[in-house]
Amino acid sequence: MSLKLILGNKNYSSWSMRPWLALAEHDIPFSEEVINIYDPASRAKILSYSPAGKMPILIDGENTVWDSIAILETFADKFPQFDIWPKDPAARALARSISAEMHSGFVPLRKAMPMNLKREIAPPKAGIADDVKADIKRICDIFRDARTRFGARGKFLFGAFSAADCMYAPVATRLRTYAVRLDEPCEEYVEAIHELASFKRWKEAALKEPWAQQDYDAV
Numbered sequence: 001m002s003l004k005l006i007l008g009n010k011n012y013s014s015w016s017m018r019p020w021l022a023l024a025e026h027d028i029p030f031s032e033e034v035i036n037i038y039d040p041a042s043r044a045k046i047l048s049y050s051p052a053g054k055m056p057i058l059i060d061g062e063n064t065v066w067d068s069i070a071i072l073e074t075f076a077d078k079f080p081q082f083d084i085w086p087k088d089p090a091a092r093a094l095a096r097s098i099s100a101e102m103h104s105g106f107v108p109l110r111k112a113m114p115m116n117l118k119r120e121i122a123p124p125k126a127g128i129a130d131d132v133k134a135d136i137k138r139i140c141d142i143f144r145d146a147r148t149r150f151g152a153r154g155k156f157l158f159g160a161f162s163a164a165d166c167m168y169a170p171v172a173t174r175l176r177t178y179a180v181r182l183d184e185p186c187e188e189y190v191e192a193i194h195e196l197a198s199f200k201r202w203k204e205a206a207l208k209e210p211w212a213q214q215d216y217d218a219v
């Protein structure tokens with residue numbers, strides 16, 4: 001059984017980072033192919049893997065799975081030994097809810113503060129609009145709530161690293177990249193993500209990529 005992830009640029013593709021972290025953090029063997037999202041010639045290649053035309057994409061033997069959440073759910077099914085979702089039903093309910101909330105929401109934050117691991121640490125040039133501030137407040141409330149209720153046994157949202165951390169890791173990078181001032185519990189969580197061995201590997205690869213996306217670099 002071989003797993004292959006098709007990923008967008010590691011510097012910019014926050015959706016791609018999510019399932020990659022789940023495999024890498026648990027040392028699950030997989031291969032990967034990174035496709036430059038911003039090269040028009042990549043379109044046909046992405047579509048040859050998935051009709052949705054978006055990455056990440058998982059090739060799991062005969063099966064193709066696309067969309068970050070669907071891929072994380074596939075890992076949870078395939079690797080029950082790793083507790084991809086927390087085991088405790090209450091923690092699992094919250095982990096799934098906040099992950100879905102991330103997946104379908106926070107559009108103002110995602111637009112105003114794109115993931116960009118190469119960017120210098122500084123506030124967005126245009127400042128932080130009220131709708132983005134509201135997203136940040138909600139995200140910090142999520143971090144505090146999960147950490148307070150379920151995080152006592154580790155540094156992550158539910159103690160041990162889980163799919164919820166995969167979903168929020170790119171947000172943690174944005175909070176740091178755009179120099180958002182955080183209270184102590186939230187800063188500690190952002191730091192825990194930056195200290196993850198798998199995240200460091202992802203970032204190292206991102207920094208070596210030759211591609212630049214001027215719209216994102218100008219933020």
Ligand SMILES: N[C@@H](CCC(=O)N[C@@H](CS)C(=O)NCC(=O)O)C(=O)O
Pocket residue numbers: 008012013014015016037043046053054055056066067068069103
């Ligand atoms: N909801 C999708 C979003 C995937 C997505 O938007 N991927 C972007 C890269 S971050 C992409 O593949 N864009 C390529 C394109 O639109 O041509 C998920 O969770 O996986």
